[in-house]
Amino acid sequence: MTTPLDLDSDLRPDLDAAAHDETPPWWRQAAVYQIYPRSFADADADGIGDLPGITSRIGYLASLGIDAVWLSPFYPSALADGGYDVADYRDVDPRLGTLADFDAMLAALHERGIKVVVDIVPNHTSDQHAWFQEALAAGRGSAARERYIFREGTGPGGAEPPTDWLSTFGGPAWERVDDGQWYLHNFAREQPDLNWDHPEVREDFVTTLRFWADRGVDGFRIDVAHMLSKDLTEPLPSRAELDLLPRDGSHPLLDRDDVHEIYAQWREVFNSYDPPRTAVAEAWVDPSRIHLYARPESLGQAFNFDLLEAAFHGPEFRRIVTDNLARTHGSSSSSTWVLSNHDVVRHATRYGLRGAEDPGLAPTKRAAQWLLDGGSRDEVDAERGHRRATAATLFVLGLPGSAYLYQGEELGLPEVSEIAPAQRQDPTYFRTQGAEIGRDGCRVPLPWRPDAPAFGFGDDGSHLPQPEWFGEFAVQRQEGDPASTLSLYRRALHLRRRLQGPEQLEWIETGRDDVLHFVRPGGWHVVTNFGEADYRLPDALAAGAGGIVLASADASGPVVPAEATVWIATH
Incomplete structure (x- = not known):
């Protein structure tokens, strides 16, 4: 486990100089924690996580130091796709609770200063709708x-x-x-695509947005935001013809320019509230077009998945950060940084696979192949994966913009690969006849206590099997341990709030392409060593007023260890 270096609980007064007077919208540099409700906490002992379970853990969420939670779908669903097959957009799945439970959860989160973002799935409904x-x-x-x-x-x-x-x-x-x-149906057959040229479809989703905004929801995450608009004029092209068409806003099925007519209407809805509701697009589009979704007149923010797909490689990280900050300046938005979510192999495992530092290999594809080959834990250097994961996390939390964290990463959870075919739930596994393993391994319910039934998730098992080794990562085991991953995340998130300043950074050359160093306004330095050799800090930096205030690994004196990140305050 990593050891965060000591810092006075009340932070040195001179660090407050990093704060700036103007208060930007909360979402611009928020730390947002994604909750997959069915796998977070189960209050009624039916093996499925629920809204009262989330409410019971709000103290834990507040202790993390997050600014908001993003709830994956909790609506009525036949679970053909983990809740993304929605049967009713304005209700709660009875297995997860009631609207009264939602209101109670929302009020309790707001009482602790935590905003709430809910998932909207507009491309398709459930076939049970x-x-x-x-x-x-x-x-x-x-x-x-x-x-x-x-x-x-x-x-x-x-x-x-x-x-x-x-x-x-x-x-x-x-x-x-x-x-x-x-x-x-662009996804499972139980998810028929909607016709967004139909006025009733557009009107109904405006009603849905207002339904949740009126209840007090602070924002929306828009699922596959780039797929709503379609041109299905006959004759329809073949698959081969589709593959040859440019992705420039004119494609019949993907990222069409006219999809922004929909979001302009939504933006009018969002802006009718005080404060305006926020939204973030899940849009898998050409990087040159992502800013269209992040414009103030559109959704306002869009996910940047580049780091999620990047190797643990310094030059690649630097290029991605530079490119994405430039794009956000052009959209008046802020960037978003993601290392794990409910759709990919957890980054503690991705970084532990052989070749994780090779920019020529797509890490998500390498991880998918590992799963197909049996997902043996013997093929993962768990210690190295964890070391790299915490280094990458501190790097990301130091960046300007908002950071999206996925439940369980604060525990250092690796991917669960040992799930039998009969226990799998992801439609990808079944529709490809096992040619793709799917996403179940990152959706296994969280371990809260090492010796309790279902590791404290609930009293009667869990809807996906938890491996025996899960107890090693339980919250209760990490609570109070200053060397735990949980303690590191808590320290980083609370410290980040105090150090956060204007959305700017300056790169400082280190003489090594595997060591990245940037400084934020107010003298907050972030140094990440992606290499295998220690890096000695410049004498002037090492002797700065604040010194090292946080590190992802044991750091002594002026040295940043291999595969580690340090935060340094100089004012």
């Missing part, structure tokens, strides 16, 4: 089917799908219904 059930019953040519994307098939009797397009989760992107028509 009342609209889709109405469309099935109404038949061909009905008004109900116009809310979705239905087409006649091809070939004799229309028995073949309208196109050869593939779903993101594997298999055909079209599903045939009893009367012979086909509907489009």
